[in-house]
Ligand SMILES: Nc1ncnc2c1ncn2[C@@H]1O[C@H](COP(=O)(O)OP(=O)(O)OP(=O)(O)O)[C@@H](O)[C@H]1O
């Protein structure tokens with residue numbers, strides 16, 4: 001259930017809105033003061049903000065301004081009193097997603113909410129021929145109950161595809177549960193996966209149902225499965241093979257009917273060869289491998305993806321952002337080592353600082369430089385060497401003897417390198 005923040009100083013109005021929001025299948029939180037909302041809440045936690053216009057201390061317009069000033073792009077619906085059209089217009093200018101004029105019906109509220117927050121689960125853009133083929137294949141795979149192994153660089157859309165498979169499977173009415181095997185410690189991961197009984201270990205004050213069980217009749221996504229500890233891999237194998245799980249401290253195994261999808265951005269076979277991943281588990285997971293290509297191998301997807309993200313942001317902001325030809329060209333030429341995620345973040349940042357609704361390429365590329373993902377360092381070894389030498393010189397106040405010592409190089413090498421970088425004038 002998506003969380004919605006309601007800000008209204010009048011208690012009965014807030015209560016009525018809260019009821020209406022619940023009826024829309026959303027999770028309301030009520031604040032009676034915008035100042036408190038700004039101080040006490042992380043506004044990014046909400047999928048939507050509904051605010052009254054007329055409030056003491058800070059009105060709805062100021063509240064909206066403050067929200068946007070913080071770079072928070074959560075859609076805001078402003079509720080205005082009868083006959084205050086100017087305020088509504090002003091709110092739209094400031095980036096409200098929409099407004100409602102009092103009095104309004106439940107249906108009016110509901111339709112505004114539905115327009116702003118379409119059930120956006122598994123929106124999938126696939127324009128490049130390779131992706132079209134992939135999506136077609138995914139649909140077929142979805143219908144069967146086969147175990148899928150998704151590989152691909154960071155940010156290529158592995159989770160998006162996994163959700164898509166679930167959505168198009170016979171299991172779609174049951175849960176899709178994801179667990180990241182890299183994010184938590186081995187012992188915690190075991191209890192997250194398989195659950196534990198009350199008192200199974202120190203700190204197990206309550207019984208916990210594991211994700212395997214939560215995904216019963218549904219789909220379990222094992223994200224970054226290559227990172228799972230070797231010991232735990234054996235337990236996972238058992239759960240998959242026997243179709244039952246052992247809660248930690250449990251007396252008897254519990255049968256489960258869970259479809260497994262695993263993802264990895266490492267070469268799993270390489271991990272097997274290196275002795276870090278169990279071969280038997282590899283074959284259990286690698287039943288139907290799907291490789292999601294990096295964005296550089298499907299440049300035809302760049303523009304449609306950008307359009308898609310821009311449309312989504314426009315709907316949230318009540319704006320009509322569009323790409324200038326230069327902007328499209330720029331997107332096409334730029335490197336996207338962080339793949340779709342980097343493109344999405346880039347569009348987001350561009351919209352935040354855009355001065356008009358027609359988006360332009362950045363003036364200052366440096367501002368936009370994102371940290372390269374560690375697995376794919378952007379520069380060459382030479383670049384890194386240069387970086388290292390220069391930063392060490394910076395550190396030592398350009399004392400070449402000290403820098404040479406630190407780097408384990410001769411002073412002469414450092415001098416030669418500086419000549420190579422055309423920085424030898426800095427020598428004296
Ligand atoms: N084909 C697509 N259409 C629309 N949005 C996409 C597509 N692929 C990826 N995205 C978006 O890009 C972002 C990254 O996708 P996702 O989280 O699925 O990548 P990932 O491969 O799981 O990355 P990581 O390896 O870092 O976990 C998400 O916000 C997702 O919604």
Ligand SMILES: [Mg+2]
Nearest residue numbers: 158159223263
């Ligand atoms: Mg992921």
